[in-house]
Amino acid sequence: MLDQDLRNQFPIINQEVNGHPLVYLDSAATSQKPQQVIDAISHYYTYDNSNVHRGVHTLGNRATEGYEGAREKVRRFLNAKSTEEIIFTRGTTTALNLVAQSYGFANVEAGDEIVITYMEHHSNIIPWQQLAKAKGATLKYIDLEEDGTISLDKVRETVTNQTKIVSVMHVSNVLGTINPIQEITKIAHENGAVMVVDGAQAAPHLKVDVEALDCDFYAFSGHKMGAPTGIGVLYGKKAHLNKMEPVEFGGEMIDFVGLQESTWKELPWKFEGGTPIIAGAIGLGAAIDFLEKIGLDNVEKHEHELAAYALERMKEIEGITIYGPDNAEARAGVITFNLEEVHPHDLATVLDMNGIAVRAGHHCAQPLMKWLKVSATARASFYVYNTKEDIDRLVDGLRIAKEYFTDVI
Numbered sequence: 001m002l003d004q005d006l007r008n009q010f011p012i013i014n015q016e017v018n019g020h021p022l023v024y025l026d027s028a029a030t031s032q033k034p035q036q037v038i039d040a041i042s043h044y045y046t047y048d049n050s051n052v053h054r055g056v057h058t059l060g061n062r063a064t065e066g067y068e069g070a071r072e073k074v075r076r077f078l079n080a081k082s083t084e085e086i087i088f089t090r091g092t093t094t095a096l097n098l099v100a101q102s103y104g105f106a107n108v109e110a111g112d113e114i115v116i117t118y119m120e121h122h123s124n125i126i127p128w129q130q131l132a133k134a135k136g137a138t139l140k141y142i143d144l145e146e147d148g149t150i151s152l153d154k155v156r157e158t159v160t161n162q163t164k165i166v167s168v169m170h171v172s173n174v175l176g177t178i179n180p181i182q183e184i185t186k187i188a189h190e191n192g193a194v195m196v197v198d199g200a201q202a203a204p205h206l207k208v209d210v211e212a213l214d215c216d217f218y219a220f221s222g223h224k225m226g227a228p229t230g231i232g233v234l235y236g237k238k239a240h241l242n243k244m245e246p247v248e249f250g251g252e253m254i255d256f257v258g259l260q261e262s263t264w265k266e267l268p269w270k271f272e273g274g275t276p277i278i279a280g281a282i283g284l285g286a287a288i289d290f291l292e293k294i295g296l297d298n299v300e301k302h303e304h305e306l307a308a309y310a311l312e313r314m315k316e317i318e319g320i321t322i323y324g325p326d327n328a329e330a331r332a333g334v335i336t337f338n339l340e341e342v343h344p345h346d347l348a349t350v351l352d353m354n355g356i357a358v359r360a361g362h363h364c365a366q367p368l369m370k371w372l373k374v375s376a377t378a379r380a381s382f383y384v385y386n387t388k389e390d391i392d393r394l395v396d397g398l399r400i401a402k403e404y405f406t407d408v409i
């Protein structure tokens with residue numbers, strides 16, 4: 001277990017909500033930020049704020065060093081070969097749309113297939129739906145096993161030599177399942193398709209190695225891993241990125257502009273039109289420093305321990321349904337559940353009255369809700385600052401909610 005000292009580095013956690021000490025269990029939506037990240041952003045705006053890549057004055061050079069230094073931190077974090085392969089975006093959604101609009105529009109034709117799974121987040125569904133519609137391609141779904149895991153046999157059944165793109169989430173934001181990306185990538189490549197990975201729920205929680213995964217693209221958001229909102233990353237293999245056209249045009253991304261024709265900067269800047277997200281990238285760099293100091297292995301271990309404890313304790317409550325695999329090793333720190341007839345929004349409201357923050361709804365995964373045959377669920381998600389005591393508080397809160405609604409019903 002990670003210790004209290006670490007928890008104390010997140011200033012927001014030490015507050016009361018509705019008269020109770022806050023228990024924040026909504027990190028899959030967005031994580032809280034450590035002081036180190038808040039300080040890095042504050043330092044940037046206090047001392048270094050300037051625009052980047054203009055190379056004339058000292059503040060401009062400092063801002064450029066901060067921004068490009070963050071890119072190098074991301075490269076190391078993902079074990080990418082080169083910073084040319086690291087594109088800063090607004091988040092996972094923007095990164096996936098970039099792949100669909102640039103790589104997808106250039107490489108997918110009528111009759112081709114794009115393959116995703118039933119568990120995807122809307123951000124990894126709609127860009128492909130739009131691409132499939134525009135091109136007359138087919139969007140196919142890999143079915144899930146009963147416990148919400150992906151079997152490689154089903155992947156082999158679905159991916160064919162007509163498939164051009166396979167796009168799968170690394171970790172589910174609903175079921176918490178850790179998907180076998182390396183193996184799925186191999187199947188995609190055997191069929192001549194590229195592999196896109198939605199890493200929004202993986203990068204914050206486990207060691208990602210894009211070289212070992214061998215995926216073609218990997219997308220994630222900073223705000224789920226201690227960094228501010230508005231910054232994310234698209235990793236892409238240089239061979240693909242070199243051939244791809246930008247999707248945003250304007251300042252910063254150009255080399256030469258003529259009256260009718262223009263040329264683009266080299267990688268990665270040709271994909272970063274406009275003044276970039278400088279403070280965000282610096283904050284992301286600080287968040288990476290923070291996570292690497294703890295060690296991603298320790299983060300993952302901590303979440304497995306919390307998930308195991310939560311699965312065990314939550315099962316004590318009669319009438320609870322927990323979705324996803326029973327084995328905590330197969331999942332990151334996400335537990336999605338329903339409590340008898342209580343609507344998840346009502347449940348989340350009673351928990352909030354007791355200082356406990358969970359999410360309720362469809363979690364931007366409506367096809368998965370349909371697959372689970374529910375319209376909504378409640379979800380508790382953990383991060384480095386959570387403790388077993390937080391889970392005890394959740395279980396107490398669920399008991400209070402159950403009693404409350406039993407009386408009402």
Ligand code: 7TS
Pocket residue numbers: 028029030090091092093094121123124169171172173198199200201221359363364
């Ligand atoms: N992919 C997955 C797997 C996600 O969990 C999310 C956000 C996204 C993509 C989109 O990330 P964004 O930063 O571009 O918005 N997931 C959630 C969630 O589970 N609750 O709120 C946001």
